[in-house]
Amino acid sequence: MDEQKKRGLLIVVEGIDGTGKSSQVKMLADALRSIGEDALQDREPSDGPFGKILRASMTEGRFSPDAELEMFHKDRRQHVNDVILPALEAGTHVVLDRYYFSTMAYQGANGFDVAELRETNESFAPAPDILFILDLDVDQALERIGTRGDEANEFEQRDALQFCRDVFLSVKDESYARVIDSSPSIETIHAEMLKLALAEIH
Numbered sequence: 173m174d175e176q177k178k179r180g181l182l183i184v185v186e187g188i189d190g191t192g193k194s195s196q197v198k199m200l201a202d203a204l205r206s207i208g209e210d211a212l213q214d215r216e217p218s219d220g221p222f223g224k225i226l227r228a229s230m231t232e233g234r235f236s237p238d239a240e241l242e243m244f245h246k247d248r249r250q251h252v253n254d255v256i257l258p259a260l261e262a263g264t265h266v267v268l269d270r271y272y273f274s275t276m277a278y279q280g281a282n283g284f285d286v287a288e289l290r291e292t293n294e295s296f297a298p299a300p301d302i303l304f305i306l307d308l309d310v311d312q313a314l315e316r317i318g319t320r321g322d323e324a325n326e327f328e329q330r331d332a333l334q335f336c337r338d339v340f341l342s343v344k345d346e347s348y349a350r351v352i353d354s355s356p357s358i359e360t361i362h363a364e365m366l367k368l369a370l371a372e373i374h
């Protein structure tokens with residue numbers, strides 16, 4: 173008789189810009205595949221139709237805050253229904269670079285109510301099985317990504333990133349959350365995340 177495949181895990185990696193999310197998502201998905209697990213490396217904004225529009229808007233001209241929020245939600249609904257849920261149901265782990273915690277953080281920094289953003293998203297997007305919060309001091313993060321623009325912009329950017337960092341840390345007591353100090357080497361962080369992921373998988 174065919175044994176039913178176990179549901180995959182939704183493994184989300186969040187943190188402010190420069191904390192090493194993209195590097196760690198790739199390393200974790202590769203490491204899981206190398207030990208025979210099915211793992212999809214994925215990201216938001218997604219590579220679907222609305223995600224593509226959002227990525228283009230970041231270089232070609234931003235939407236108004238309301239239109240941008242609507243587009244993030246359209247992207248997430250499409251991504252959850254067409255990619256994330258089918259993959260999890262097929263037994264594939266989804267290792268995701270940003271998710272609705274980024275909406276709470278960045279659109280929260282744009283003036284939207286963080287608790288309302290969370291409620292809206294949790295009404296249609298499944299909670300993660302593991303949420304890695306890559307945590308780093310804003311100055312160190314800015315150093316990694318390089319500061320852009322004049323001094324006034326830099327102050328604005330610092331304030332917005334500090335707000336985002338605080339929002340990410342505000343969910344640290346959820347059972348699925350794991351706060352990761354992102355100041356050590358890429359390899360040290362990878363080893364810690366892989367160990368924690370394997371503890372959930374097995």
Ligand SMILES: Nc1ncnc2c1ncn2[C@@H]1O[C@H](COP(=O)(O)OP(=O)(O)OP(=O)(O)O)[C@@H](O)[C@H]1O
Nearest residue numbers: 188189190191192193194195316354355356357358
């Ligand atoms: N632990 C680390 N120590 C030092 N440098 C790192 C570390 N992790 C990542 N970096 C470097 O920091 C930069 C940003 O890394 P990465 O793109 O993985 O971060 P990110 O969180 O995805 O950033 P963004 O959100 O801006 O896309 C890269 O140059 C990367 O090599």
Ligand SMILES: Cc1cn([C@H]2C[C@H](O)[C@@H](COP(=O)(O)O)O2)c(=O)[nH]c1=O
Nearest residue numbers: 216217244270271272274275276278279
């Ligand atoms: C999912 C999501 C993302 N954002 C913002 C955060 C970043 O500025 C960009 C994505 O850039 P990355 O370097 O490719 O991670 O999008 C957002 O404002 N709201 C969201 O929900």
